Amino acid sequence: MKTTLRNPYVYLLFVLPTIALYFLFFIYPMLTSVYYGFTNWNGLDTKDFVGFDNFVNAFKDADFRNSIVNNLYILLFSCCVQVPLIVVFSLLISSVKRFQGFYKTTVFMPSILSTSVIGILWGYIYDPDVGLINSILQAFGLEPIYFLADMKWALVSILITNAWQWMGFYIVLILAAILAIPKDIDEAAMIDGATGVQRAWYLTVPLIKPIINVVIMLSIAGALRVVDIVLVMTGGGPAGATDVMASYMVNKAIKYGDYGYGTALSIIIFAFALVLTALYQILIVRRQEKVEY
Amino acid sequence: MTATVRKSIPHMVMIAYIVVILAPFLFILFSSFKANNTEIATHPFGLPKKWVFENYKEAWVKAKINVYFFNSLYLALSSAVVGVLLAAATSFAITRMRFNRISSWVYQFVLIGMLIPGNVLFIAQYLLVQKLGILDTHWSLFLPYTAGALPFSVLLIAAFMRSIPHELEEAAVVDGMSVFRMFFQIVLPLTVPALVTVFIVNFLGNWNEYLLSFFFISKDALRTLPSGMVQFRDAFQTNYALVCTGIVFSVLPVLVMYTFLQRKIIEGLTAGSVKG
Numbered sequence: 001m002k003t004t005l006r007n008p009y010v011y012l013l014f015v016l017p018t019i020a021l022y023f024l025f026f027i028y029p030m031l032t033s034v035y036y037g038f039t040n041w042n043g044l045d046t047k048d049f050v051g052f053d054n055f056v057n058a059f060k061d062a063d064f065r066n067s068i069v070n071n072l073y074i075l076l077f078s079c080c081v082q083v084p085l086i087v088v089f090s091l092l093i094s095s096v097k098r099f100q101g102f103y104k105t106t107v108f109m110p111s112i113l114s115t116s117v118i119g120i121l122w123g124y125i126y127d128p129d130v131g132l133i134n135s136i137l138q139a140f141g142l143e144p145i146y147f148l149a150d151m152k153w154a155l156v157s158i159l160i161t162n163a164w165q166w167m168g169f170y171i172v173l174i175l176a177a178i179l180a181i182p183k184d185i186d187e188a189a190m191i192d193g194a195t196g197v198q199r200a201w202y203l204t205v206p207l208i209k210p211i212i213n214v215v216i217m218l219s220i221a222g223a224l225r226v227v228d229i230v231l232v233m234t235g236g237g238p239a240g241a242t243d244v245m246a247s248y249m250v251n252k253a254i255k256y257g258d259y260g261y262g263t264a265l266s267i268i269i270f271a272f273a274l275v276l277t278a279l280y281q282i283l284i285v286r287r288q289e290k291v292e293y
Numbered sequence: 294m295t296a297t298v299r300k301s302i303p304h305m306v307m308i309a310y311i312v313v314i315l316a317p318f319l320f321i322l323f324s325s326f327k328a329n330n331t332e333i334a335t336h337p338f339g340l341p342k343k344w345v346f347e348n349y350k351e352a353w354v355k356a357k358i359n360v361y362f363f364n365s366l367y368l369a370l371s372s373a374v375v376g377v378l379l380a381a382a383t384s385f386a387i388t389r390m391r392f393n394r395i396s397s398w399v400y401q402f403v404l405i406g407m408l409i410p411g412n413v414l415f416i417a418q419y420l421l422v423q424k425l426g427i428l429d430t431h432w433s434l435f436l437p438y439t440a441g442a443l444p445f446s447v448l449l450i451a452a453f454m455r456s457i458p459h460e461l462e463e464a465a466v467v468d469g470m471s472v473f474r475m476f477f478q479i480v481l482p483l484t485v486p487a488l489v490t491v492f493i494v495n496f497l498g499n500w501n502e503y504l505l506s507f508f509f510i511s512k513d514a515l516r517t518l519p520s521g522m523v524q525f526r527d528a529f530q531t532n533y534a535l536v537c538t539g540i541v542f543s544v545l546p547v548l549v550m551y552t553f554l555q556r557k558i559i560e561g562l563t564a565g566s567v568k569g
Contacts, residue, residue, distance in 0.1 A: 005390045005462070010472045014386035015399055018379045018443055025440035026406045029417030036417065089310065092303040103307050105555050106314055112551055112558060114501035116519040117543050120526050120536065124324070125317050130333045130533050132320050164313070173563055196299075225410050228503045232523055246412045253416045254508055262416045270413045 037264040043257040054264030064265065067236075067243040070155060074244065075223035075276075077159050079216055086167055087212065090174035091200045104175060107168030115165065119232030122161040123148065148234050154241045162229055166222065170215045177211040178204055213285050217277055224273045245269050318544075325349070325537035333533050345534070352538040356529065360514055361521030362542060368431060368517060369499035372438040377492050379439070380446030381484065385476050387447075388454040389462060400451065406444035415504060422509060433509040434517070438502065442495040449564065453487035454480065490561040493554060497562070500547065518543040 037054060041047040058064050093103045110118065125132045126147035134144040147157040181204065189199050205212075227246035230236060236243035236251060246269060253262030324333045325348055326341040352358045383403070387396035422433040457480065465475050481488070500518070507520035516524060522539055529535050551558055 004466050004470070004472050004475075006392075007390075007472060008392075011386050011390050011392055011395075014382040014390075014476075018383040018403070018447070019399065021379070021436065021440045022403055022406060022443050025418060025421070025437050026409065026414070026444075029414040029421055030409060032420070033414065033417040036420075089307070092306055096303050096307070099304070099307075103311065105551075105559070106311050108555075108559055109548070109551060110314060112497055112501075112547055112562070113544055114503065114519045114522075114547075116501075116503035116507075117522055117540055120522055121317055121321055121540050121544075123526070124533065124537065125320065127533075130324075130330055132316070164317075168314070169562070172559055176563070221410065225412060227412050231507075232503070246415075250412075250415060250504070250508070253419070259416055259420060266413045266416055270410065273410055 033263045033266055036260050037267045039260045041260040043259055047260070050260070054261050055268065057261070058265055058268055063240055063243065064245070064248055066240050067245045067248040070242065071224060071226070071244050071272075073155060074159060074162070074226055075220060078163070078219040078223050082163050082167055082170075083212070083216055083219060086170045086174060086215065087205065087208075089167070090171050090178055091204060093171065093175055094178040094204075095196060095200070104172055108172050109168065110165045111169035113165070115228040116232045118161065118165050119229045122157075122164070123233055126157055149238055151238055151241045154234055154238060158229060158233055158242055161233070162226060165229075170218070173215060174208060174211055177208045181207050213280075216284075217280060220276050220280060221273055224269060224276070245272070321537045321540050324534055325541050327534050330531070330533050348534050348538040349542075352535050352542065356525055356535065356539065357513065357521070358518075358525070358539050358542050361516050361518045361525075364431070364515060364521075365500055365517040365519075365543075366546075368434055368438065369496050372435050372499055373442070373492050373495040375435075376439045376442040376446055376495050377450075377488055380443055380450050380491065381481060381488060382476070383443075384447055384451040384454050385480055388451050389457075389459075389480065390472075400447070403444050403447050407448070411441065412504060415508075418505070419508065428509060429511055429515070431510075431515060434502075434506055437505055438495075438499045442491075442498065446491045446495065449491050450484060450487050453484055457483055490557060490564070493550075493558055494561040497547065497550075497558070 036047075038049055038051060039047040040050045040053070089107070093100060093107075096103075124130070126134075128134055128144045128146045128149075131147075133147070137144060145153060147153045185203060185207075186199055189203055194202070225246065226244050227250065230242050230244050230247045231250065234242045236247045245265065249262050249265040249269065252258045252265065323339070323341060326344045326346070327333050328341070328343065328345050332342065383399070386392075387400050390396070418437055419428075422428050422437075425432075427433045427436070461479060461483075462475055465479055470479075502517075503519040503523075506517045507523065510516055510520065513521075513524065522543055525539050526536050
């Protein structure tokens with residue numbers, strides 16, 4: 001009876017295009033990345049197998065080490081500054097009835113826009129001559145700041161733009177979790193005389209810990225994936241002050257044709273992402289579960 | 294502290310945040326109508342003294358924003374549609390057809406893709422499209438965009454198709470319906486909510502994609518908005534009003550879409566991150 005749903009040719013017809021395309025643009029590049037990563041290929045000469053040289057050189061490369069440090073700054077900023085702010089804003093939105101939907105949709109909005117266009121947009125906000133921030137500074141009689149050209153300010157400027165774009169996304173994630181908590185828990189605490197702040201800190205935050213962990217994991221992954229905004233706003237400059245691993249990799253490969261070295265860097269980025277998320281899982285998430293039970 | 298004051302604190306904080314979100318857009322919007330740079334610099338917040346609409350015409354035609362716009366539109370649409378159809382066909386095969394062992398392998402295999410961050414594959418994909426001879430054509434974007442959306446699309450559509458009761462297609466089989474008609478006339482219409490979500494997520498992702506479109510395409514006539522805008526900014530660096538107009542052009546369609554489909558968009562984008 002069910003021969004219709006057992007026709008192998010139809011099955012192949014439905015599955016094969018997806019598998020083929022997926023293999024060609026995901027699996028095959030992944031495999032070739034690993035292969036190229038162990039060669040000194042520069043696009044012109046022959047590919048020579050060089051063992052772990054690229055990986056060793058990467059960690060000897062002061063510019064790449066500098067970009068790792070910048071990635072770490074981004075990571076620390078998103079986990080230690082953004083995440084607490086995100087939790088506070090979500091609690092605030094969840095505590096109001098009026099305008100809740102409006103707040104939610106507005107804070108989410110920047111995360112649906114193109115990172116490159118946001119980079120251009122904020123480039124104007126930071127502009128020393130006509131920019132919004134410098135106009136304000138000048139109104140107070142202050143000297144203009146060259147945000148994107150100043151070693152001290154460039155990375156901070158990018159961090160702020162990045163936070164501006166993505167915080168709303170995470171706020172909506174956490175807000176959904178808060179609104180899913182049954183109302184009676186909160187009401188019971190209210191009857192017992194707990195203040196709003198107490199209820200938020202002792203009730204809501206412990207209950208949404210799992211989703212906060214998800215947000216931290218996504219922030220770690222996101223911090224390692226930052227690249228568009230850097231390429232658009234500063235190109236990694238001034239003097240590498242905003243270079244991140246991915247932007248350094250793209251420049252090495254496209255500008256200098258160092259494909260072998262570049263792919264080795266991309267494997268290092270992948271390894272960082274895996275190791276950091278795994279570490280976070282093992283050290284924080286597992287231990288918390290033990291405490292809860 | 295009175296109750297009303299205490300109640301309004303969350304609103305005050307949130308309004309401050311909303312202002313930080315919206316101020317850049319207003320600044321860009323007002324600037325795009327201003328006559329010249331001095332007006333932008335001296336009245337950053339003010340409305341334009343005279344609304345200059347010529348910027349829009351100039352950006353659209355002379356600065357080729359229209360070219361970028363339609364390239365973006367047709368690439369984002371076509372690869373989102375093809376991606377949804379491919380993912381739907383595959384999801385149908387692995388959730389409804391009777392090849393359980395192979396299906397679970399196929400499913401696992403496709404989901405591995407969600408673990409790989411996009412920019413890790415950048416160089417290898419660049420070399421791949423170069424080898425395929427499609428560098429600097431729209432194929433070099435269409436294929437990676439379509440492929441890149443598959444893991445998430447299969448995940449979401451397959452989950453949705455699993456929830457459709459099996460009696461439905463049993464009845465169809467008994468009635469002698471062919472697999473294709475079953476797919477197109479029964480399962481696909483029932484899956485529309487998931488298909489729409491996936492389509493929107495893919496469309497937005499493609500519309501906004503920068504890295505590949507900037508480095509895989511060097512012909513100006515083939516550029517999409519995100520990469521074309523960067524090119525445009527570098528070319529018209531000093532004409533702030535014109536670049537602001539360009540920004541309005543690239544942001545507006547997404548914002549219009551967002552006002553109508555906000556719930557669907559938020560649901561789709563957040564589903565992708567949490568389930569992944």
